[in-house]
Amino acid sequence: MKIHEFQAKDLFRNAGIPVPKGNVAATPEEAVEIAKTLDGPPWVVKAQIHAGGRGKGGGVKVVKSIEEVKKAAEDILSKPLVTHQTGPAGQKVRNLLIEEGLDIEREFYLGIVIDRKLESPVMIFSQAGGMEIEEVSAKNPELVLFENIDITSGFMPYQARSFFYGIEPMLDKNVFRELSATMSKLYSLFMSNDCSLVEINPLVVTSSGKVVALDAKINFDDNALFRQKDIAKLHDSHEMDELEAEASKYSLNYIRLDGNIGAMVNGAGLAMATMDVIKLAGAEPANFLDVGGGATEEMVKNGLKIILTDKRVKAVLINIFGGIMRCDVLARGVVNAAKEVDIEVPLIVRLEGTNVEEGREILKNSDLDFSVAGDIEEAGGMVAKQVI
């Protein structure tokens, strides 16, 4: 789960990690009121959306007067913000973070992720702050430093030293101490909130020698939300695609894509592989939809309805390999969906596995208009024929 920058900064503040003074505004008027309470000029007006690349997309503005705060706020709120992560339609901006501007002397990158190979959290530190860390890592890998953290001992002082003696020029003693404390606090925050990623880019040193997190990004482990109730409340459903939000209500794994072939599959791996089959046959998948290993009739029905709501969909492929999930359950769900919505596009069904005969029988005896694919290879070809 992702959260907004202002929410992440609240968590930072509570964890004792310094952030710039600021507050959230939903209108230009509120933005002005907040700016008046802060030291300035300059002020910073920042669009609050989950996608990255806000700066380059025009969603972050540094301004020198109260009038400019208002103008920047109006500007950002007036239209969807397009970044390299939002897609061409962009994301509507509902909130702005208004902050005091700081006098910056140095910029760093600080982050923590879980390294799957090492099976442990890894802290990442770089003196090339303010840039995309992936880019720095590709062009100047020597500037990106890593420390693998043993979870029984936690982040140790020698690891902070290992970072600081690895950069040029050396840091002032007080800055060193503050940075070191920030690292320890960030690690505690990461572990105690079940994060999957935390990132401060940039983490700055001001001209008066203070260490401040200018930006804040936190992702959480979805699997741990059951025990992170306060974190789960921070979820912003506005950031989700409308259909994705609808699907999540029914515990369906649905991700909207750019193509026009709807797909409903049981199991994540098979769903991904089915998308690939569609693509290899020369068409493009409109979605990823995993109804899960143990889907009910109700889930199948809702899944199919969500696929059909997407008006770009020109044909639907249902690919089910029954294991725990039985083919007759799938068939009944499909038939029920057809009673509630008109299926106006070709429906191609491939069933295999548990109770396959019963499932095929149910479909055959319904009024449903559909074609049967014998295997996955044939299914791909049949789907592609509908759109090419």
Add this chain to the structure above:
Amino acid sequence: MGILVDENTKVVVQGITGKEGAFHTKQMILYGTNIVAGVTPGKGGEMLEGVPVLNRVKDAVNSYDANVSCIFVPPPFAADAMLEAADAGIKVIVCITEGIPTIDMIKVVRYIRKCGAVLIGPNTPGIISPGKTKVGIMPGPIHKEGGIGVISRSGTLTYEVVDQLTRAGFGQSTCIGLGGDPIVGASFIDHLKRFKNDKQTNGVVLIGEIGGTAEEEAAEYIEGEFGKPVVAFIAGQTAPPGRRMGHAGAIISGGKGKASDKINALKSHGIAVALDLGRLGKTAKGVFS
């Protein structure tokens, strides 16, 4: 022969009285699996499908000689269940549960290795040595005893592949689901090493997906040391970056974990990759015949 589980396997089912646990206990027994006991704390003394229910895993080990555990315990309690099994001396632990927090798994995998046990999963369909025993939730009838080992990060996709293998005339020695989570108990390489020494296994099908670098590491090992033919398939060639594709572990992040990187790595190490799922059975025929 086959690896990790065989006709001598004696299973304890943890979470046996839950809906999933009870259903699959029945299915496993129907397949011929020797389930010696179940564990649900507080329900000791009951019977389920003719299997005694106990309060503690160590009772299943001490009184019923259980040597493999199959776990259906819900996510909040699964870490505890895995550690209990390891502590009781179980050497093969199969955790079916999906949705366990990653930080829990960091702790669990360490302890299980210290105990010298093997963890399969979590978020796995389990492990089956066809004709001998099934410890998990996969449909039994699609399998056939034979000489091909299968290692996969997926569930239903594995069924699809096994079904194609069986139809193409290739039975299986052992099929293992590694698990769909970011941190799982064992890697492709761990099991490849076992298949290398297994006389029943003549070749291996490796089923990977986007996320992480486990396939790339396996590719290097296969070319250098494995010595038996391998066919690979990678799911997620069309998956967009930054989105979690159902499995918590299936995500392309920071430009890493793309299907194309994995396919290129496998090919560059001389491994046959089936690009099209529909033709996997045919690719296998070409390589294994």
